[in-house]
Amino acid sequence: MFATAIIVFREVLEAALIVSIVLAASKGVAGRGRWVSGGVVLGVLGACVVAAFAGAISSAVQGAGQELLNATILLLAVLMLGWHNVWMSKHGRALAGQMSAVGHDVASGRKPLSVLLIVCAVAVVREGSEVVLFTYAIAAGGAGAKLMLAGGGLGLAAGVGAGALLYKGLLRIPTRYLFSVTGWLILLLAAGMAADAAGFLVQAGWLPAIIPAVWNTSAVLTEHSIVGRVLHILIGYTQRPSAIQVMFYVATIAAILSLSRWVNRPRPQAMRRAAAEG
């Protein structure tokens, strides 16, 4: 029963941490609750569909269907998280300012809330489909299935609980700093996902690993441990990354940071005006 609980917990934890970071990062945005929960519901439905067609997906594209699906899902999430960060770098300060003001009728109807929906949905689809398959494996096992399903429920509750804890913790951060903290969290989250996606593309044979293991820190911190697992989710810790994974990681950070800088660049008119004013 506890073995089951731990397996389900690990899968749920990943989705729960991502959803809680997204929730904290969008604090004060009107209507975000609806979009985020919509994303989770869509994700659960999607997970069931993916699990139901696991066989077909697995054998698609010469047996690389699963890796390609995973890589696509992850890269979509990276794109959305990157977009969110670039948007926040432009509007975050105003948002934080409005929140500390009394009537925070957030003027961010322009904020692409669908981004939140997609990020949550994808996070849930990927991990959820494994939970569904695993639960199916238990149910098919017959003996002791009820006890093990109870374990699965326990794992689910614990994973959601951990996500809620992270969310509560993040909200204790003063509003002034909240968005820069969530900005960095999302940056690293996206970079880690990009590295994971690169791993799947290597596995599918679509990308070369270049160097199979740039370093090996399995002796220091193994991904089997809960700390290793959490760090893998949050900052993309990998005990034995390939060179292409490191490249994806660095490139994602560089791309998001430089895009954020670019949208905030001083405009020529503003520069000229500043020069004229001396």
Add this chain to the structure above:
Amino acid sequence: MIIVKDVTNPYVSRLPRRLMRMIHAFALWTRRSLLAAGLLFGFAMIASAAPPYHIVIQGNQFHPAELPLPAGRKVKVVVKNEDTAPAEFESYDLNIEKVIPGHTRTTLYVGPLSAGKYHFFNDFHQAAKGRFVVK
């Protein structure tokens, strides 16, 4: 009407030339990376032409639990799940994570690896463990 060209604004005069230079650089880069991708694809085809290695999952266990592989080359490993329950072939050492539904088979590409032991397990049934021994 006299049209005065705003020569004091550097963005007006420099932008097109800079843009063209960027486009040229991008085109060159695209051509180079396409060539590189083509070469890599060729190598991948050569690698996949070698006969695959086989692992069978049966009774929640890997057979064989220890598979010797050659070092320094990319190999194809076919994992067949003969159980009804789905399995997830996972390896932290190799960054592999792949669901194998019951009564199906899947193909993994491993390496090129340096000599050593590379552990893997069934994430849905963690008592099932195995390793590649690369020599």
